[in-house]
Amino acid sequence: xxxxxxxxxxxxxxxxxxxxxxxxxxxxxxxxxxxxxxxxxxxxxxxxxxxxxxxxxxxxxxxxxxxxxxxxxxxxxxxxxxxxxxxxxxxxxxxxxxxxxxxxxxxxxxxxxxxxxxxxxxxxxxxxxxxxxxxxxxxxxxxxxxxxxxxxxxxxxxxxxxxxxxxxxxxxxxxxxxxxxxxxxxxxxxxxxxxxxxxxxxxxxxxxxxxxxxxxxxxxxxxxxxxxxxxxxxxxxxxxxxxxxxxxxxxxxxxxxxxxxxxxxxxxxxxxxxxxxxxxxxxxxxxxxxxxxxxxxxxxxxxxxxxxxxxxxxxxxxxxxxxxxxxxxxxx
Amino acid sequence: xxxxxxxxxxxxxxxxxxxxxxxxxxxxxxxxxxxxxxxxxxxxxxxxxxxxxxxxxxxxxxxxxxxxxxxxxxxxxxxxxxxxxxxxxxxxxxxxxxxxxx
Numbered sequence: 105x106x107x108x109x110x111x112x113x114x115x116x117x118x119x120x121x122x123x124x125x126x127x128x129x130x131x132x133x134x135x136x137x138x139x140x141x142x143x144x145x146x147x148x149x150x151x152x153x154x155x156x157x158x159x160x161x162x163x164x165x166x167x168x169x170x171x172x173x174x175x176x177x178x179x180x181x182x183x184x185x186x187x188x189x190x191x192x193x194x195x196x197x198x199x200x201x202x203x204x205x206x207x208x209x210x211x212x213x214x215x216x217x218x219x220x221x222x223x224x225x226x227x228x229x230x231x232x233x234x235x236x237x238x239x240x241x242x243x244x245x246x247x248x249x250x251x252x253x254x255x256x257x258x259x260x261x262x263x264x265x266x267x268x269x270x271x272x273x274x275x276x277x278x279x280x281x282x283x284x285x286x287x288x289x290x291x292x293x294x295x296x297x298x299x300x301x302x303x304x305x306x307x308x309x310x311x312x313x314x315x316x317x318x319x320x321x322x323x324x325x326x327x328x329x330x331x332x333x334x335x336x337x338x339x340x341x342x343x344x345x346x347x348x349x350x351x352x353x354x355x356x357x358x359x360x361x362x363x364x365x366x367x368x369x370x371x372x373x374x375x376x377x378x379x380x381x382x383x384x385x386x387x388x389x390x391x392x393x394x395x396x397x398x399x400x401x402x403x404x405x406x407x408x409x410x411x412x413x414x415x416x417x418x419x420x421x422x423x424x425x426x427x428x429x430x431x432x433x434x435x436x
Numbered sequence: 437x438x439x440x441x442x443x444x445x446x447x448x449x450x451x452x453x454x455x456x457x458x459x460x461x462x463x464x465x466x467x468x469x470x471x472x473x474x475x476x477x478x479x480x481x482x483x484x485x486x487x488x489x490x491x492x493x494x495x496x497x498x499x500x501x502x503x504x505x506x507x508x509x510x511x512x513x514x515x516x517x518x519x520x521x522x523x524x525x526x527x528x529x530x531x532x533x534x535x536x537x538x
Contacts, residue, residue, distance in 0.1 A: 143508065145505070145507065145508050146508050147508075147509065192488075195484075195488065196488065199484070199485050199486075199488060202470070202485045203468055203485070206468045206469040206470065207468075209451070209469070214448065215448070215451075215471055216448055268468075271468075272468070279488075279489070418447075418449065418473075419447065421449070421473035421474075421477065422447060422449065422473050424473070424474075425473040425474035425477075428474065
């Protein structure tokens with residue numbers, strides 16, 4: 105269950121000696137090694153808790169900010185069918201954000217704190233959502249590539265050692281598959297269309313290919329958190345392993361569409377049975393993480409505006425609930 | 437608690453745990469939690485967040501603060517009474533193979 109005894113959270117650290125702590129840590133690690141799940145009120149090392157709060161909240165923020173680039177196209181979707189589908193997809197992203205915030209809250213952080221971290225820019229979200237969506241084809245490319253990369257990242261998290269995160273991820277993965285397929289369908293329609301539509305599809309692939317590969321995070325050699333996260337079974341595959349899997353399944357899909365992957369170094373390697381691909385421009389990734397991507401400021405401002413604009417609604421709902429409670433007490 | 441945090445707490449929509457019955461014949465099952473100003477809003481938010489694909493025919497919500505839970509740290513002692521009572525399971529009893537329907 106998700107409810108939490110916040111008052112009991114710090115108690116372990118305050119009253120346990122170093123040797124008791126070592127014993128607790130050992131018991132924790134052997135549970136993880138035995139593929140048992142850790143649940144909210146179980147003892148866990150503080151670093152495990154903090155790592156999960158950081159990862160789950162970044163994931164939640166990514167879902168919420170991820171509603172913006174596609175939401176941009178809802179009013180201009182080319183048909184009623186496309187519009188209904190896009191609205192359902194963007195609603196799903198909102199729902200995924202909610203599942204994840206509620207999982208993060210089981211670790212002892214409040215929803216308000218989480219939102220504040222997003223709105224003040226203290227928290228990060230996926231770099232991919234700082235790119236713009238100039239054409240309808242970008243909506244297709246996002247579904248196909250960005251959601252495809254997200255699925256690749258998220259499926260192993262369904263087996264994460266932390267129960268609430270794993271369960272949220274099972275729900276998310278079930279819903280994510282529709283996102284990817286509707287995106288591929290858009291790309292398929294465009295790539296079988298007029299020369300101009302084909303060009304739109306190609307340009308969208310050109311824009312989203314490299315940022316999608318960056319979604320898997322830094323190369324293993326430079327990734328700070330990988331080893332510890334794998335020991336804790338928060339992570340099951342390294343960034344490079346997942347990136348390679350993504351390239352291997354996506355290149356044939358691009359070929360099916362008759363589109364060209366924008367990488368001159370891309371080639372099939374018969375010996376390893378994998379595609380070899382070019383070097384990623386990590387300076388671009390770093391720039392975006394530092395807040396200098398094409399849309400960083402716009403995205404956070406849009407969230408701040410929504411939060412401020414909704415303030416009176418939240419307060420009025422609370423006031424109304426309070427008034428009703430008082431009326432019921434008086435009547436009783 | 438100071439006055440300031442008190443006001444902050446009151447402004448925050450309380451947390452509700454959400455339980456969904458997938459179809460009649462099945463029990464309600466915990467699916468997650470939701471924030472809402474009151475019970476009715478909690479049901480509506482639970483519908484929007486947890487049943488977008490017809491996952492349920494009935495929803496329960498309960499204030500998270502109202503749930504009483506056992507402490508996992510006490511689990512050994514709490515569940516100890518059942519540990520030495522293997523005779524509560526049918527496999528405890530050895531019955532010859534030739535006896536049927538037992």
